[in-house]
Amino acid sequence: MTVPTAPSLYQPTSLDDAVERLAVAGPDAAPIAGATWIMRSPSRGEPFHREYVSLARIEELRRIDDDGATLTIGAAVTHARLAQALAGHPALEALRQAAATSANPSVRRQATVGGNLCARDFAAADLAPALLSLSARVVLAGPAGITTTPLSGFLAGRDNLPPGTVLAHVSVPLAPVVSAHARLTLRRAGDYPVAIVSVAATLDDAGVVESATVAVGSVEPVARLWPELAAAMTGRPLDADEAVRTARELAGAFTPRTSVEADGWYRLQVLPTVVGRAVRALESHGRDRT
Amino acid sequence: MFVNGEPRRVHADPMTPLSGVLREELHLRGTKAACGEGFCGSCTVFVDDDAVASCLVPVGLAEGRSVRTVESLADPAGALSPLQQAMKDNDAVQCGMCFPGMLMSLTALLETNPSPERRDVHEALVGNICRCTGYERIVDAALTAARAAGAAVEEDAS
Ligand SMILES: Cc1cc2nc3c(=O)[nH]c(=O)nc-3n(C[C@@H](O)[C@@H](O)[C@H](O)COP(=O)(O)OP(=O)(O)OC[C@H]3O[C@@H](n4cnc5c(N)ncnc54)[C@H](O)[C@@H]3O)c2cc1C
Ligand code: FES
């Protein structure tokens, strides 16, 4: 009989060390950040990896930097810290809302940005659609060096990254947008959202949408953009009721997932309502701005 | 790691939940572990300055850090903390399963926001599930404790 050995934990203080260790260990090892997803592996029926490489003590991954044009968020920044830091950035309200309302207060003090974007098979991640709507890019560190890629491509391909790849930072352009995040949960606080919608838009002086980005989470297995709805919203004033009607017409573009919390048809049914909430919040942010 | 101010060495494997180490190895049974999944809040403790769900903290990640459990709230002579006393005075405790976690989450709230509104208390307790009380007495007790502390500060200042 083989006795499974308990997983080990390596705690480097530099990103290079973490990448190297992960690259050498290959598929036996994985990064660990806030651990709120990994610690529940047994309850999902997933075995632990043989080794975890902690990102928690790598100082550069815990920073949030603002150079006036871009906000660079370290992957090991927690939801709670991110929400606090974004209080001074009204344009990034979608991201602040996502970071401040996901899960519950203690999970938010532990769970990280990188963990939210890298947890495989986690469809209900709140930060993913929020960051998609804000056109975020991710900076990846790997054995071959640093690469930067749009978040949308990263999310679609994250299951096939070479061992040793660590999401190091997320960079969010500081554009003059208004943005909002809306989510629908069932039953009780702490449940995963059934559908999530994040919207960002630039408005002209008359309140007409010059450009819009809409992202949807939790409906399909991976969060994604909804370019057809964004195009329909462009060139006219913000109008939540109209957005709900259009969303209803266009919702056929999604192949919804079914899980224990909700059936696919239900997610599609509520999606237009969640769109309406997000656009209504945008209308009020737009009014505050003027 | 430092537990309630004292250096402690533990032998558990690094991915063992901190809640289990506190209870089984260090015999600090105040911390409960009702769900083991981050949902119920009964295992809430402070790691450094953050109140977190200790069932989701691998003990290895707490290495070298300071951990505060519910046992640290009363003073060593056994006098209850003002928050604990307010819970008792308001008759807020029933079975008590949720209470250690409630106390730690509320301690976290009062450390960052000494004069919370009712809705701040509700928001702070989103991750603390109580099957017995319906919450309102707990919220009343927390607000009483906050007001008493505020009054004490004003008295000191005058
Ligand atoms: C009670 C509860 C409620 C929740 N509710 C919500 C909710 O409403 N919304 C929501 O979005 N989430 C929710 N979550 C899920 C929450 O666990 C994740 O969102 C969290 O962000 C994961 O981050 P972590 O740092 O804890 O990840 P970890 O558990 O440390 O890691 C998760 C995965 O990502 C990988 N990883 C971590 N960091 C990196 C990196 N920098 N580079 C490469 N790979 C990495 C790990 O290898 C692992 O596979 C909830 C969790 C709990 C316990
Ligand atoms: S036991 Fe940790 S949150 Fe329930």
Ligand code: FES
């Ligand atoms: S008093 Fe029994 S669960 Fe709260």
